[in-house]
Amino acid sequence: MTFKVRLQPSGMEFHASPEETVLDAALRQGVVLPYGCRNGVCGSCKGRRIAGRIDYGRFDTALLNTTLSEAEQQAGFMLLCQAHAAGDLVIEARTVNAACGIQPRILPCRVARLERLSEDVMRVQLKLPATERLQFLAGQYIDFLLPEGRRRSFSIANAPHADEFIELHIKHVEGGRFTGDVFSGLREKALLRLEGPLGNFYLRKDSTRPVIFIAGGTGFGPIKGMIEHALAEGVTRPMHLYWSARSERDLYLDHLPRAWQAQHRHVRYTPVLSQPQAHWPGKTGYAAAAVMEDFPDLSGHEVYASGPPAMVRDAQASLLKQGLALENFYSDPFEFNEKPAP
Ligand SMILES: Cc1cc2nc3c(=O)[nH]c(=O)nc-3n(C[C@H](O)[C@H](O)[C@H](O)COP(=O)(O)OP(=O)(O)OC[C@H]3O[C@@H](n4cnc5c(N)ncnc54)[C@H](O)[C@@H]3O)c2cc1C
Numbered sequence: 001m002t003f004k005v006r007l008q009p010s011g012m013e014f015h016a017s018p019e020e021t022v023l024d025a026a027l028r029q030g031v032v033l034p035y036g037c038r039n040g041v042c043g044s045c046k047g048r049r050i051a052g053r054i055d056y057g058r059f060d061t062a063l064l065n066t067t068l069s070e071a072e073q074q075a076g077f078m079l080l081c082q083a084h085a086a087g088d089l090v091i092e093a094r095t096v097n098a099a100c101g102i103q104p105r106i107l108p109c110r111v112a113r114l115e116r117l118s119e120d121v122m123r124v125q126l127k128l129p130a131t132e133r134l135q136f137l138a139g140q141y142i143d144f145l146l147p148e149g150r151r152r153s154f155s156i157a158n159a160p161h162a163d164e165f166i167e168l169h170i171k172h173v174e175g176g177r178f179t180g181d182v183f184s185g186l187r188e189k190a191l192l193r194l195e196g197p198l199g200n201f202y203l204r205k206d207s208t209r210p211v212i213f214i215a216g217g218t219g220f221g222p223i224k225g226m227i228e229h230a231l232a233e234g235v236t237r238p239m240h241l242y243w244s245a246r247s248e249r250d251l252y253l254d255h256l257p258r259a260w261q262a263q264h265r266h267v268r269y270t271p272v273l274s275q276p277q278a279h280w281p282g283k284t285g286y287a288a289a290a291v292m293e294d295f296p297d298l299s300g301h302e303v304y305a306s307g308p309p310a311m312v313r314d315a316q317a318s319l320l321k322q323g324l325a326l327e328n329f330y331s332d333p334f335e336f337n338e339k340p341a342p
């Protein structure tokens with residue numbers, strides 16, 4: 001059983017089941033509402049009920065009364081992160097339309113888990129304080145704020161609907177100060193500081209064009225988040241991922257895109273290796289060349305590319321010659337020059 005939720009003044013609609021909070025239902029369907037802690041503490045998710053019934057389930061009434069004053073509750077205000085729909089609803093709530101609508105924040109975080117995904121890629125899972133969640137769009141990135149004003153950028157590899165942890169895929173850069181630490185000094189439970197979400201690399205929802213994703217190495221991270229979120233939202237646009245790496249073992253989560261392809265008819269996956277072993281049956285060489293081979297005319301497509309800057313530049317230059325419109329090329333080049341503190 002699901003109920004219809006209509007937002008005012010935007011007129012946006014989505015469905016919510018009684019088992020999920022209104023906020024979870026909205027985010028799952030790509031409706032971005034403002035929120036902070038998702039624990040009923042900060043009040044960032046306040047909305048005003050105009051019609052319909054809600055249920056707070058097991059949410060602590062004392063906490064509800066702390067976060068929402070009596071006057072607010074009488075005026076119909078509710079916490080979208082805790083309320084469940086108990087019938088069709090009309091709610092007055094501001095929606096966040098684009099990445100620029102989400103204000104970056106500086107937050108402490110703890111390293112919850114470190115997992116070696118390949119010889120030189122580490123999955124780092126970060127946990128924010130219990131009262132905080134990072135609101136972001138799939139594909140955006142965070143900056144670690146380090147001593148002496150240094151910053152290091154890493155893309156968020158999970159989707160916003162599964163945000164208990166912030167997942168990063170970090171490649172060990174030879175001689176790199178921060179990534180060297182990640183592979184040798186960093187321990188679980190370590191405290192760090194981050195700023196995010198940042199960037200404009202996110203899937204444009206106002207388009208029905210087939211999507212081509214090009215990931216180079218750990219450029220797979222933000223694209224993983226985008227595809228996982230698109231699948232959770234029920235997006236049915238054709239999506240074709242080209243993941244380029246040196247050798248098979250650098251496709252460090254190869255089973256994931258294989259599973260997406262097996263489970264969804266509109267998702268395709270093509271790994272492309274630049275230094276394959278002799279038995280490799282798949283594509284070789286550059287990702288952009290593989291795309292051009294498969295798509296002689298890209299005028300109806302949208303391309304999202306992330307990873308090494310040289311790969312992103314090469315993809316852009318090549319694919320524009322194959323008919324892709326410049327405004328339909330979105331990218332997240334992993335530029336790595338030392339950045340000064342803002
Ligand atoms: C928006 C954005 C998102 C990013 N997302 C990711 C991500 O999800 N995963 C990820 O692994 N990386 C990502 N990067 C790249 C990452 O930020 C850098 O690799 C990292 O900052 C290196 O830090 P370091 O302190 O280890 O190296 P430094 O000590 O700063 O550099 C050491 C030496 O290595 C060179 N160098 C630094 N980084 C690279 C690199 N990536 N490739 C080749 N040479 C390099 C430097 O020029 C210098 O000569 C992203 C970069 C940007 C701008």
Ligand code: FES
Nearest residue numbers: 036037038043081
């Ligand atoms: S009270 Fe913080 S997000 Fe709902």
